[in-house]
Amino acid sequence: MTPYRERREKLAQQMGAGVVVVPTAQEQLRNRDSHYPFRHDSYFYYLSGFPEPEAVLVMLVGENTKTILFCREKNLEREIWDGYRYGPDGAREAFGFDEAYPIDALDQMMPKLLADQPSLFFDLGADASWDTRVVGWLNSVRNEARNGVTAPGGIRDVRALLDEMRLIKDAHELDIMRRGGRLSGGAHQRAMQATQPGRWEYEIEAELLHEFRRHGAQYPAYTPIVAGGANACVLHYVSNNAQLKDGDLLLIDAGCELDGYAADITRTFPVNGKFSAVQKDVYELVLAAQAAAMTKVQVGCHWNEPHEAALQVLVQGMLDFKLCAGSVDSVIESGDYRRFYMHKTGHWLGMDVHDAGEYKRGGAWRQLMPGMMLTVEPGFYIRPDEKVPERFWNIGIRIEDDVLVTDGACEVLTNAAPRSVAEIESCMKAKA
């Protein structure tokens, strides 16, 4: 059984009777008649594996359970210009749907498919044009009331069920994410070896993209951050257009999207290949914070424990460096640490880089379970400030890895990217 069919069956078991409607993403114009590269909707792809735009998955669940795909028809003219289309018959065969119809038949068929169904499972509010269409179908069904037809009594959020499923990665997903993590780690290694004073941030970005693509990754999972010197203290810096200076650090946050799954890695290293004393001190503090967080990525811990562990270590470092005053508890209590550490230590990772899934349940941080995938990414960012000794200025460090919760110690998927001071310095010395 394909993983997609397995997921559809699992969803059907959980939802009770009704109709699921999940459209894929819409193609987006970039300028005039040029499009952005098409990227499927994650929920649609999770349940279908179908790669084309203009497609909708419909699942009827109840006595007569079946899965229907609406997609583009075969069209020789369009296929000569734009490439292969499965067409409904080809899609049904190749992807194992029970039925498939042309996308142009959707508006006409949906009212019939919704008639006498107890519930509609649809992601209301995600896209206004789809909301309007779905309401149109419902009104068509309601107009049949005098003929004894009933419309679905409620619209339920299909995401709530799918988010829970997506949170626990299956074997198919783990295989892709392990490969994506390795591949992205290799790209960071390549970037380290390409870096030297005088090169430009975009040149290093090009090395990352080259490495992603030559291994078959379709895109970067998000816009890469290649931030030299002071730019590392801009958390979402994406200009990537400055020249790299001797004595500065370079922070790179980049991961590929491989077969629909994101990797998310950050490494920070010296442009000239050798950490200065103060850079090394701050770097090793962040590394220690990451190690402390990783010990809490295990069953029996809740979502926020890795963050809390990292924060303890970072704040102790802020006191040792005399950047903050007081005790660890008082600095955490007052939030003074946020001058240097203003983000959380991680997020769920999967098809989306900030992946689906709740962080709290019933008001409490949720427990970590085997199969959950998250990032562990402590950082330390020191902007010029007269209250801070000048030797610390413009040091911006983040260390980010992708980590799987297992029955035992966590599994790190991104070890291919050099992490310790010794590993980084020896990688950079052994230039390719």
Ligand code: GLY
């Ligand atoms: N690259 C985005 C993040 O680290 O969350």
Ligand code: MN
């Ligand atoms: Mn991240």
Ligand code: MN
């Ligand atoms: Mn990142």
